[in-house]
Amino acid sequence: MKYSLTEEQEMIRDLCRIVADEKIRPVAAKYDEEQTFPWDVVKAMGDADLFGIFIPEEYGGLGGGVMELCIAVEELSKACGGIALALAGTALASFPIILFGSEEQKRKYLPDIAAGKKLAAFALTEPNAGSDAAAIQTSAVRDGDCYVLNGTKQWITNAGEAEIYTVFAVTNRSKGSRGATAFLLEKGMSGFDFGKKENKLGVRASATGEIILRDCRVPKENVLGREGLGFLIAMKTFDQSRPGVAAQALGIAQGALDEAVFYARERVQFGKPISSFQGLQFMLADMATEIEAARALVYQTARAIDAGEKNIAKESAMCKVFASDVAMKVTINAVQVLGGYGYMKDYPVEKMMRDAKITQIYEGTNEIQRGIIAANLIKEYARKKK
Amino acid sequence: MQIIVCIKQVPDTTNIKINPETNTLIREGVECIVNPFDMYAIEEAIRLKERCGGKITALTMGPPQAESALREALSLGVDEAVLISNRAFAGSDTWATSFTLASAIRKIGHYDIILCGKQAIDGDTAQVGPGVAAHLNIPQITFVKKIEEVTDRSIRAERMMEEGFQILESPLPVLLTVVKEINEPRLPSLRGKMKARKADIPVWGPEDIDVGGDQIGLNGSPTYVAKIFAPERKGSGKIFRGDAEEAVDQLIHELRSGKLI
Incomplete structure (x- = not known):
């Protein structure tokens, strides 16, 4: 289209x-x-x-x-x-x-x-703060012209490879979600180290690792926005970035469909290309339809954000949920289309299936996304008069 | 360093099919690309500029749509481009083409190094580069796989020969044709593509480069094409299996019965 x-x-x-x-x-x-x-x-x-x-x-x-x-x-x-x-x-x-x-x-x-x-790398998640991002433990204490950061960040994309890190830490625990602050850190700052490098199911070409902060002194000029805006910054960032995850899912799905159709046209069984069998045709048709629907939603949301639409959390979550679920389903079916060959590492679809899974999990699990969608939906209806 | 790159837009012959009845190319849906060997020439020009500074001008003769080949060159880092295009140039053979390109290069005026791909993948003659040098009466080094040294006045380059290498030194200006071993062409950048999209590409006709009449196009082309035919299609091969002795016996039998030996 x-x-x-x-x-x-x-x-x-x-x-x-x-x-x-x-x-x-x-x-x-x-x-x-x-x-x-x-x-x-x-x-x-x-x-x-x-x-x-x-x-x-x-x-x-x-x-x-x-x-x-x-x-x-x-x-x-x-x-x-x-x-x-x-x-x-x-x-x-x-x-x-x-x-x-x-x-x-x-x-x-x-x-x-x-x-x-x-x-650059975005560092919010911690061992005990995933979906419950407000539970982060990393602390930042003001000391003169600096903040002193302590804590551990986990599963950080680009960790170790990036030079610039956006790190979230608690500056005032009594203020709850208004007590977090975003900081800009640079690789090489004293007290800023890297820990475990993760061994993952998919997206294995991406670096995922731990960041360890031990009395890391960060100049106050490196505060993003101002003290206490941390969560607002994280949430507004996610509203912008979720279509990006959706686009990643979309690309993986499209790549898998491309492989599946190409293979189905070449592979001959019972004297005919397997693409001539209706059971397989219907599968390919559903894959293509769902991908196109996901693309339309992702593009439209991205365009709305670029047009300056402010209230975009619901649609942003929708496109992430939808595209990632489509990617999972499509890649599983792509492996099915390729059959035994699809299960082997000689063909790229098993990797796509492994890569797709993370898109349902990170930048807010799909369950968290559905929560965001529902909360916004109910709020919208509450405002409407019947 | 003033560098000129001569390029050609060609059909992407890696995907081309021949109509078995008429023996002609099926042109529908065939993409036009920059001749792959010319991509190495463009890359080498950019590397020379990165080393020595200066300016690169890309030049092509072709129909109006050849402009897209020049835009591609611009997107990679070429500074300026000129399209030589006019009905009067149609039907040029390698003689007329190299004469026309040489005339355009004379019009550009100052140049130190002219780079060309070793040959085009459609005609495969490898004559236009050397022809340009001959018409301009400057030295040429063909099949260059490495530029070893370049100064304001001279160049030393390694030629790839069938049985080894030859290192030649030449004064400037010089024309080089390059082989694919010389470099790995870079990809375009977004900024380069945006610049290329907006670039102004002048179109020169015969009067712009002071040529005409019997010098150009079909009239200026002494080549006579007697016949065009597609290479004969080869049938599939045959494999003789079994142990070596048995297979060899079968093979000899087959060759004898086919009166091939």
Whole structure:
């Protein structure tokens, strides 16, 4: 389906397709197997200006929005959902700077991100604070011109590889969700270390690790927004970033459908290509229909955000839930279409199935998303008169 | 360093099919690409510029749609582009093409290095690059796999020959044709693509480069094409299985009965 993309958006899609075909697809299985960070590919993505897509022009970017980012993430994820995360994770950590950073912070951090020189990472989750993000234990105590941070962050995308970290810590425990603050940390600050590197089911080309803060002194200039705005910043960031996760899911799903249809046309059983069997045709038809529906929802939400729509939490959650559930279903069915071959690592669909699973879990589990959708829905109806 | 890259837009022959009845190319749906060998020439031009500074001008002769090949060159880092296009140039063979390109290069005026791909994947003649050098009366180094050294006045390059390498030194200006071993072409960047989209590409006709009449196009082309035919389709091969002795016996029997030996 045509989505009336602008000339620039088409250009982003074309370029990402080239990057995916030439730089990502040939090495996707290798990085999945080795579980190492694909710096050569990330450098190529940087050289192609992909990290500048979502950053305003005045800070060295190309001035695109959520829609442009979604197009890029979708296209890259068709080839590898894990490698695409280097971009999506950096975008997630950059949104707080773009949305709430001071002029000085934007000038200091955004140009290097846009140029692909530095990756960024978003650090909220902790061992005991996943869906219940307000339960974070990492503390920040003011000491003169600095804050002293202590605590452990877990499952942080781009950990160890990124230079810039958006870290959330409690500055005033008595204030509950109004007591958290967002900080900008840099790799190499004293007291800032990396812990365990995770061994994962999927997105294995993406670095996921632990951040350990031991009396890490962070200058007060590195506070994002102001003290106490931490949760607001996190939530507003998620509203912008969830379509990006949805786009990752969408790309993985599309990549799996592409493989499934290609295989079904080639594979001959009972003297005919298996694509001629109705049972399989119906499966492919449902996969394609659900993907198209997911794409329409993701694109429309991304466009609404870029158009300045403020109240977007519900739709943002909807597109993340829907696209990730579609990705899981489609990739499972893609493995089914390829049968025994699909189960083998010689074909890419088993990896896509493993990669798809995380999209139902991170940046708010799909259960949390449904909670957000329901809460907003009920609130909307409460305002309406019957 | 003033660098000129000559490129050609060609049908993507890796996906091309031939109509078995008419022996002609099926052109419908065939994508046009920059001749792959020219991509190495463009990349080498950009690397030379990164090393020595200067300016790169891309040049192509072709129909109006060849402009997209120039935009691709611009998106990669070429500074300027010129399209040589006019009905009068139609039907040019390698002689007329190299004469026309040489005339355009003379019009550009100052140049130190001219880069071309070793050949185009459609015609496969490998004549246009050397032809340009001949028409301009400058030295040429063909099949370059490495530029070893370049100064304001000279260049030393390694040629890839069938039985080894040859290292040649030449004064500038010089024309080089490059082989695929010379580099790995970069991908375009978004910024480059945006710049390329907006770039102004002048179109030069015969009067712009002071050529005409019997010098260009079909009239300027001494090549006579007697016949065009597609290579004969090969049938599938046959594998003789079993132990070696048995298989060899079968093979010999087959060759004898086919009167091939």
